[in-house]
Amino acid sequence: xxxxxxxxxxxxxxGVLVGxxxxxxxxxxxxxxxxxxxxxxxxxxxxxxxxxxMKFDVRYYLVAILFIIFDLEIAFLFPWAVVLxxxxxxxxxxxxxxxxxxxxxxxxxxxxxxxxxE
Amino acid sequence: xxxxxxxxxxxxxQTVIIDLGLIxxxxxxxxxxxxxxxxxxxxIIGYMQMRIGPNRVGPRDWLQPIADALKLLLKEIIVPTNSxxxxxxxxxxxxxGPALAAWAVIPFSDTLVLANIDASLLFILxxxxxxxxxxxxxxxxxxxxxxxxxxxxxxxxxxxYEIAMGFALVGVLMAAGSLNLREIGLAQAxxxxxxxxxxxxxxxxxxxxxxxxxxxxxxxxxxxxxxEIVGFHLEYSGMSFAMFFLAEYANMILIATxxxxxxxxxxxxxxxxxxxxxxxxxxxxxxxxxxxLFFMLWFRATFPRYRYDQIMxxxxxxxIPVTLVWIVVIGGAIFLSPWGDVFH
Numbered sequence: 001x002x003x004x005x006x007x008x009x010x011x012x013x014x015g016v017l018v019g020x021x022x023x024x025x026x027x028x029x030x031x032x033x034x035x036x037x038x039x040x041x042x043x044x045x046x047x048x049x050x051x052x053x054m055k056f057d058v059r060y061y062l063v064a065i066l067f068i069i070f071d072l073e074i075a076f077l078f079p080w081a082v083v084l085x086x087x088x089x090x091x092x093x094x095x096x097x098x099x100x101x102x103x104x105x106x107x108x109x110x111x112x113x114x115x116x117x118e
Numbered sequence: 119x120x121x122x123x124x125x126x127x128x129x130x131x132q133t134v135i136i137d138l139g140l141i142x143x144x145x146x147x148x149x150x151x152x153x154x155x156x157x158x159x160x161x162i163i164g165y166m167q168m169r170i171g172p173n174r175v176g177p178r179d180w181l182q183p184i185a186d187a188l189k190l191l192l193k194e195i196i197v198p199t200n201s202x203x204x205x206x207x208x209x210x211x212x213x214x215g216p217a218l219a220a221w222a223v224i225p226f227s228d229t230l231v232l233a234n235i236d237a238s239l240l241f242i243l244x245x246x247x248x249x250x251x252x253x254x255x256x257x258x259x260x261x262x263x264x265x266x267x268x269x270x271x272x273x274x275x276x277x278x279y280e281i282a283m284g285f286a287l288v289g290v291l292m293a294a295g296s297l298n299l300r301e302i303g304l305a306q307a308x309x310x311x312x313x314x315x316x317x318x319x320x321x322x323x324x325x326x327x328x329x330x331x332x333x334x335x336x337x338x339x340x341x342x343x344x345x346e347i348v349g350f351h352l353e354y355s356g357m358s359f360a361m362f363f364l365a366e367y368a369n370m371i372l373i374a375t376x377x378x379x380x381x382x383x384x385x386x387x388x389x390x391x392x393x394x395x396x397x398x399x400x401x402x403x404x405x406x407x408x409x410x411l412f413f414m415l416w417f418r419a420t421f422p423r424y425r426y427d428q429i430m431x432x433x434x435x436x437x438i439p440v441t442l443v444w445i446v447v448i449g450g451a452i453f454l455s456p457w458g459d460v461f462h
Binding site for chain 2: 003004005006007008010011012014015016018019020022023025026027029030031032033034036038039040041042043048052053054056057059060063064066067070071074077078081082083084085088089092095096099103106110115116117118
């Protein structure tokens with residue numbers, strides 16, 4: 001069983017190499033003529049000003065939090081969905097209760113306006 | 119002679135060499151597919167807009183993707199002074215690595231699968247969610263305002279649609295009773311009527327549209343609309359930029375392949391009778407993948423871009439409720455209704 005995972009490990013290494021090798025190649029083959037203007041951060045037609053590590057909208061943070069809740073929920077649903085036929089009606093009802101609680105939370109955040117982007 | 123040389127390698131390294139060969143057999147056609155997908159995109163959208171698209175390099179422009187790759191290779195890789203240099207160069211690797219590694223578990227036909235593991239769908243979900251790291255690190259490491267904003271938007275959009283996608287997958291798992299992609303494919307054996315497309319139609323629509331949004335494709339490309347808006351890979355150039363480009367197209371093919379395997383009967387022909395069964399399974403899968411990819415290009419040529427608030431509304435307020443309801447419906451169908459044996 002475990003030997004089935006060896007190709008995956010090798011594939012991940014190959015994937016990383018496919019990301020690294022062209023960049024290294026480009027580094028050596030392509031010209032390198034840096035100057036201070038070229039290397040300055042992009043700004044629309046003028047010198048860059050202020051720190052680019054700026055404040056950002058709190059809703060991105062909110063989305064990240066909501067994502068964790070729902071993604072965790074999906075992680076619970078995966079094994080449940082696979083063995084659904086074995087655990088039968090009891091398992092189905094139990095998960096529906098759990099989903100119901102989640103939906104109440106979902107309705108709450110909807111009504112609170114956490115999903116609004118005007 | 120050759121057998122002697124082969125036997126000289128210790129047993130474990132023989133396995134590694136064989137696996138490496140098989141991986142190259144997957145990755146090379148995939149890279150070629152990515153290259154010619156960009157070509158197909160430009161040609162198809164060109165014809166849809168009553169122009170002929172690129173037609174200069176080689177006969178009927180067949181060499182355009184090669185020329186593009188060479189040009190990108192010869193372009194200077196710019197690393198901005200303010201950037202965090204290590205993370206800046208790591209981000210493209212984080213984008214392309216998972217996009218390729220996910221192919222390890224894809225079944226190309228009944229027997230053609232590199233790593234036939236039981237948790238293959240979970241593995242794919244884990245790897246595709248790694249892609250968001252590439253984007254957020256790219257935007258942060260550049261230390262520039264527009265990439266930062268673009269990365270925040272892309273990341274929020276991707277995680278929102280990942281949830282809808284995950285719920286759609288749960289529906290497939292309930293129907294197939296397995297996380298193994300090969301078994302999900304086998305469960306749809308038979309005619310076109312046995313495909314999960316029909317009982318799971320809403321989930322298929324949600325999955326496919328979420329896939330388009332996941333890959334930041336039009337009409338959901340607010341964060342990196344090439345012509346108008348500057349996105350998270352603004353500060354990238356040369357081969358570093360090409361990695362993001364490759365990752366996006368490799369992810370497109372991955373989404374199309376997964377949609378074909380989970381909803382369109384994988385490698386099974388639409389009708390289990392003579393002329394259709396002559397074509398091998400790999401051929402049928404390729405036809406379905408090409409069809410899905412064509413739809414993605416068609417979307418780009420047809421639909422105007424969504425506004426950001428519309429994107430978030432669609433993801434959170436339409437797709438998630440639809441998938442939740444359909445999961446309950448499938449569960450009810452399995453236990454309560456006489457049609458439960460639709461899912462074998």
